[in-house]
Amino acid sequence: MATLADVARRAGVSTATASRIINGSSKPVTEELRTRVLAAVAELRYVPNAHAQMLARSNRNAVGVLVHDVSDPYFAEITRGLQRVATAHGRLVIICNTFREPARELEYIDLLHAHQVAAIVVAGSGYLSSDAETELHERMAAFETTGGRIAVIGRHSHTSDAVLPANEEGGFLAGDHLFALGHTAVGVIAGPAALTTTADRLAGLHRAAAAHGATLTVVHADFTRDGGEAATLKLLADEPALTAVAALNDSMAVGALSAMRTCGRTLSVVGFDDMPVARDVTPALTSVRLPLTELGERAMELALTPPTGSSPRVEHIPAELIRRESTWPLSRPT
Template sequence: MIRVSIEDVAAKAGVSVPTVSRVISHSSHPVSDTTRQKVLQAVAALDYRPDISAQGLRSSFTNIVALITRDISDPYFGEIARGVTETANKYGILSFVCNTGRNPENEIEYHELLWQYRVKGIILGGGGLTLDSYKKELSSQVERYRKNGNKVVALAPQGLDMDYVMIDNRAAGECITNYLIQKGHEKIAYISGPQNVYTALERLEGYRLAMGRHGLDNGDLMIAYSDNSWKGGYEAVKALLECSPEFTGICCGNDNIAMGVFRALKEHGLTVPGNVSVISIGDLPNASYADTPLTTLRVPLYELGSKAVEIIMGSDTNKYNANIIFRTALRERDSVSRLK
C-alpha cells in the first residue's frame, strides 16, 4: 500500500470515515475520548497524513500560504521568506514563495495562480506594484479573496484596508536621521529605495521630517533614488558625488544600499566613518561583517514573516483585527562618527 488513505485508518480503528475526519481536522462535531484515542493510534500506526488535494477540493482551501515578494535572492526578502517558511513548517504546512521580479504584471498573474491553487492565506510582502495600480488592480483581487474566506496579510502599507504586520517606516527614517544629527552632522544625504515602493517613500518621508524639524531643510536636501541593491546604492552615490559632494553623512533606505555606498566612497578615496558617516535601516545578518561594521536600525524581518503566518493560521474570523507594528532598535556599530 503506497498511499494510506483515510479509509485505511477508519478500517484499522474500527470506525467510520467521517469519524476519522472529525478527529484529524479538529471538527466541532463531538467525538468521544475513547474513539478519539483509537483513531489517533491508528493514525500513528499507519503514519497517516491527509491528502492535501482531497482536503482542498472538498473544503475549498489548501493548507498552503503564499508570500509575494520582489526578489527572493535579496537577503532582505530572504529573511522574511525564512520566517514565513519556517513558521509555516511549524504548523505542518508548506508555503509558496512568489517572485515578481519588480514586475507588477507578475504580481497580478501570481494572484490568478494562487486563486487556482486555493491557498489558505496570502502575504503581500511588496510585489512591486505601485500604490495606484494596487488600488485599481489588486483591490479587486483582495476583494475576491475576502469574499472567498482567504486570509490576506500585508507586510507593507498598501493603502488598502486589511490586516498588516509591519514597522513604522516613517519613524525609522526619522530615527536614523536624528542619530546622525545628534552626532553633529548637518549635511546629510539620503539614498532611498525606488519611488514606486511605498516602504521606501515612507522612510524617506521620515528623513525629510527630521531634517525639517532641525532646521536643516532649506529646500536643497540631497536625495537620490536606487533600486535597493548594492549596485543601486553604488550608482546613486556616484551620481551624488558628481553634483553635490559636500555631505558628511549618508542615510540609506536599507542595508543593501549601504553596502554599495561603502564601495562607491572607497573608490573616491573616502573612508567610513573617517570622511563620511553611513547609517541605514535593516540590520541584515551580515551587517556586522561589512567592510565597516554597519550602524543600522534593526528591522525584525524574520519575525514579520513569522507573525504573518501566525495570523493566517490562527484567526478564523474575517475581521481585520491584526494590525501589528513591530519595534525597531538601533544597532550602533562603527560606520558613524561624531563630527568634529
C-alpha cells in the same frame, strides 16, 4: 499511480474502510483489516492524491507567500519567519517570486486563489497609487470574500490584516542620529520613488531634517548593492560637500561604502534593515534595525488566526537604531 481503490482491492476492503484507516478516522476498525490495509499501502507505495483530497474535503491547508525576491536577504529573513510559523501550524508554504513585476503579482494572487490556499501573505512594499496596485487590492478582496485570509507586510491596506514596520520612524531615527552628530550636508540613497517604503522612510528623514533645520540631497537607486554604489558615486561627484549619507537599505549602504572606498572619501553612513552583512563590512554599519524574521512571524500568525473582529488588525513593529562604526560626529566647521 496507485489509487485508494487499488489499495482497497488489494486489501479486500471497501474504499471507505481503506480511507478511514489511512486517515486514522475515529471509526473503529478491526485490527486485522487495519494491518491488511497498511500492508497494501506499503506494498503499493500508495501516496494519496492531494488534489482529490482537497476536492472532497474542501478544506484549505496550504498558505501562499508573495515576495519580491527570495534571494534578497531582506525577504529571505522575512520568509524565514513566515516559514517557521507556517510549519509550526503544519501548513505547506508556497513561495512565489514576483521579481518586482506588478503583473506577476496579480497572476500569482489568482494562482494561489485557484489553489485554494488558506491564506496569502503579501510581503514587500506596494506602489504609490498605480493601476496595478488598485487591481491587486481588488483581487485580494475577491480572495477574501471566498473565505481566504490575507496579511500584508509593509504594505498599506485598509481591508486586510497588516504588519507594518516603522519605516517613517526608522527614517527619522537615521536622520536624527546623523544630525545629532553634527552633520548638516546629508545625502540620501533612496529606493525607487514609486515604492511606499521609499516614501515612508524618506518622510522620516525629512521630518528629522526639518527638526534640525537641515536639508537633504536625495538620489534614487533600486535597493541593490550595485545600484547603491553607482548612485553614491554620482552623489559624491555632484555634491562634494556632503559629510554623511543615509541609505534606505543595507544593501545600498554596502554599495555606498564600496563607492567611498573607490573615490577615497570617508563619510558617515547609516543603513537600514540591519541585515546580517551590516556587522561584517568595514566599517561595521550603523543601521536602523527592523526585526525581519519577526515581521514574517507576526504576519503568518495573523494570516493563520481567524479574524477577531470585523476590522482588519494592524501590528506596528518598531525600529531601533543600532550604532556601529560607520557614523561619527562631525566637528562643526564654524
